[in-house]
Amino acid sequence: MGTRFKTESKDPEVNVTTWVLLVVVILSVSARLGTKFNLFHKLTVDDILMVASLVFCIVQSIIISMAVASGYGKHFRDVSPSEFDQVMKYLYAGSLLYLISLTLSKLSLAVFIRSLTPTSKDRLYARIVEGMICAWALVTFFGTAFQCSAPRTWDFWNGKCFNEMAWRFFVSGSNIVTDLIIFSQAMILIYSIQTSVKRRMIFAGIFMPRLLVTAATIGQLSLIRRSTESADPTYGLCDLTVIEVIIQCLSIVTACWGQLKPFLSWMRTNGLKIEGVDDPTSWNYKYSRSQTQGRSQRGHDFPLSMRDQILVTQDWEVDSQSSRAQIIETHPWSTDGKGSPERLSG
Known part of the structure; x- marks a missing residue:
């Protein structure tokens, strides 16, 4: 019996992972929006940010599939120069969409945490966190967009570009830093609550899954050197694409996690007030x-x-x-x- 997928190509791995995780993301965002609307009969700013993140995620998934259709996942020797040129363009667009989607999911979570913040001091800290996320987004977006000289800004193989490996390390490392800042924002909020240790632990458990994003990004760091130094870019970079899709999925899902019905119901029964929403039935x-x-x-x-x-x-x-x-x-x-x-x- 023959194998279902050819071992000499990674295109099934990239395509299947991308579309399966996209379904997970869509279901997570839908559950979040359905819960919020059912409980509060309105959506808030963080929900709008999450919808925007989902839209960019969907477009990015389409772009990745188009890259696969052009030869991404095959060995470099099996891809024509024109196909490789198309692959580089799609990877370039996909990397920018990835950063935008990631930024919006981070902002959505940060805004949600701010909506739970009771004091002006904590709100100031929350605003600083949001400002740092926006600054990270601007630096990484424009740095990625102009990594190679114009007009062929997408041509990382033949164009004049600054150190690709160093830049990927910077983007991934700073991504870890911003996620840890968001996590610390949530922990400071929990520390300020005057309640029992047990309830603090339950509240902390709502935000603990965010550390999965950090773990996945650390895994990405371990792949950067091997992938970027590969002489087979259409085949060697696929692992980085797969891990980026995983990071994006985890970022969106964990940002939605705390707003699913069991957690929102628990917060409401314990006196937590979400700013910007009122339950007309209360x-x-x-x-x-x-x-x-x-x-x-x-x-x-x-x-x-x-x-x-x-x-x-x-x-x-x-x-x-x-x-x-x-x-x-x-x-x-x-x-x-x-x-x-x-x-x-x-």
């Missing part, structure tokens, strides 16, 4: 909306009849000693003839 939402409408209609700040104590929770944990919950004790009021509020006698 009691707090209905009450605040009715109070706002009532005050605007009556023209003063005191409702006519309130006999219950209202607990307004604005912090991470209802039972936390450091919670910023405010208990507003209210009593029945009436107005005197001059329109001023007057306490009714018991």
Whole structure:
């Protein structure tokens, strides 16, 4: 019996990995968006960033398949000069799309973590993290785009380019740094929560899978030297393409992981408030909306009849000693003839 795939070509490996992981990414983003819309009936900025990341991921997958169709995955001796020229163009476009998709998934996660941040100091740190991600994106994007001299900026084989191996090491190494910064952002947030160690560990577990991206990128570092020094570029670079697809998939999936229904439900039941979204079915939402409408209609700040104590929770944990919950004790009021509020006698 013959083998299903030819051993002298890596094109099935590249194609199958690319499309299987793309399906995983699409399912992850769909689950995230479905969960958010079901719980909050709206999407937020981090969701939009994730959708954009998915779009670039899809386009990149198509570009990789076009490169494979042009001879990528075959040995260099089996590829014509015109085919190799097309392969280099597709790899060039794919590398730029990869960086854009990776950046958007990083920003999506960073923005989501910021939406959970309670204090202005933590929000400032979150803004700094987002700025560092954008700076990394600009440097790596334009560095990759103009790695080789114009007009053949895609020609890494015959063109005048700066050290390709050193540049790949820089991109991968700085990618690890930005992911560790995002992870530290989440850990600082968890450390600031006044709650039990057990609940902190559960919360930390939501962000721990992000370290898989770092692990995959470290694996990428081990392949760079062997792949870039290969005299068989259409065959030798395939391993780098596969690991990049894995990194991209993990980056998007782990950015969606914390917003799946079990984790969002856990956060809500433990008093965590996600900025920018309100659940129209919740009691707090209905009450605040009715109070706002009532005050605007009556023209003063005191409702006519309130006999219950209202607990307004604005912090991470209802039972936390450091919670910023405010208990507003209210009593029945009436107005005197001059329109001023007057306490009714018991």
